[in-house]
Amino acid sequence: MANNEHTPSQIEEQIKQCILIRKYMQQIYPSDREIPESELLAFYEEQEENFSSQEMVRASHILIRKEEENAEEKAKKLREKINTPADFKNFCVQYSQCPSGVYGGDLGWFPRGKMIKEIEDVAFSLQPNEISEVFPTKYGYHILMVTDRREPHPIPFEDIRESLETSLNEFRKEFVLARHIQELRNTYKDQIEILDENYL
Known part of the structure; x- marks a missing residue:
């Protein structure tokens, strides 16, 4: 069997690990989290100059x-x-x-x-x-x-509301996960062994 081939049990184990990771991440930051309309509107108004069509x-x-x-x-x-x-x-x-x-x-x-x-x-x-x-x-x-x-003109809030919510959720998820990983590193730093010096 070639080195890059996996047995059915190895594939099953990888799938289980992926599901566990996904569930764990879902607990940290649920993907279906709704952002209040007032918060989305406030963000839109703060960044309005970035939400305009091109010339x-x-x-x-x-x-x-x-x-x-x-x-x-x-x-x-x-x-x-x-x-x-x-x-x-x-x-x-x-x-x-x-x-x-x-x-x-x-x-x-x-x-x-x-x-x-x-x-x-x-x-x-x-x-x-x-x-x-x-x-x-x-x-x-x-x-x-x-x-x-x-000429460039502002894109109405209603036209980008959904994509705005998706982008904000992604940004928040990345922030929450990065903070969580840092907390785990601090908590378990004595037990972590880094084998690749690129991650030091």
């Missing part, structure tokens, strides 16, 4: 791939013809070399940190219906238009 933009782009001959020049000539959002959409469908071109170049909604940096930098500097000048990325030359924008 987001929705943008569309026209891409002329860098492999295209005279790609930058073509992109700049195209940009000269674009004066309105309607122009942008028409030229995008006709000339963009990105698969998104058939959908008007729509890149969807994105917050900071989720898009190619060059596109992100330009997108967050524009207002809705504003069209960028030509700029490069590793894929080629882009013209970008921001189609919509969402």
Whole structure:
């Protein structure tokens, strides 16, 4: 039998130990413990600045791939013809070399940190219906238009109440368990033999 295989009795013993540990932890801090509404609300109000949605933009782009001959020049000539959002959409469908071109170049909604940096930098500097000048990325030359924008705003307490309670319970459980382990160490320090020096 290979070293990493276990007999049925060993597996049964491991399962028993897991159940005992779970029951013991449940006694120390019950997982179904409810936090009073007033306490959750007080925590929300204290930390309100941390419970807000991210600033987001929705943008569309026209891409002329860098492999295209005279790609930058073509992109700049195209940009000269674009004066309105309607122009942008028409030229995008006709000339963009990105698969998104058939959908008007729509890149969807994105917050900071989720898009190619060059596109992100330009997108967050524009207002809705504003069209960028030509700029490069590793894929080629882009013209970008921001189609919509969402400013950060507070998330209502009701929308995050459940996740707030779950997070607070987890935080408290970790704190209670850490304190309990420290108490056990202090009480039984004369009987504990630490074999791994990393835990000293």
